[in-house]
């Protein structure tokens with residue numbers, strides 16, 4: 001596995017372990033919506049369509065999210081690591097893009 005040169009040396013090992021765990025536990029999930037913001041503007045690129053399948057690490061983090069379109073901040077939103085095609089590293093995306101509200105809390 002080739003690590004990015006932009007990473008600082010002291011964080012590379014820890015980050016690499018973390019990324020390996022994420023990569024080993026991806027599940028394939030389709031995108032259910034394009035925004036989690038009440039402004040309704042898509043937070044994703046225009047060419048991305050609902051139903052596009054991502055590799056998602058389905059362990060939500062309590063992270064917070066600021067809408068890139070209207071600037072509204074959602075402090076309690078859950079984020080998940082998502083691997084996008086063609087990207088070496090996953091990025092955080094709102095969990096709400098991938099599941100229905102209320103789902104996931106019951107087993």
Ligand SMILES: [Zn+2]
Pocket residue numbers: 037038039040041067068069070071072
């Ligand atoms: Zn917004």
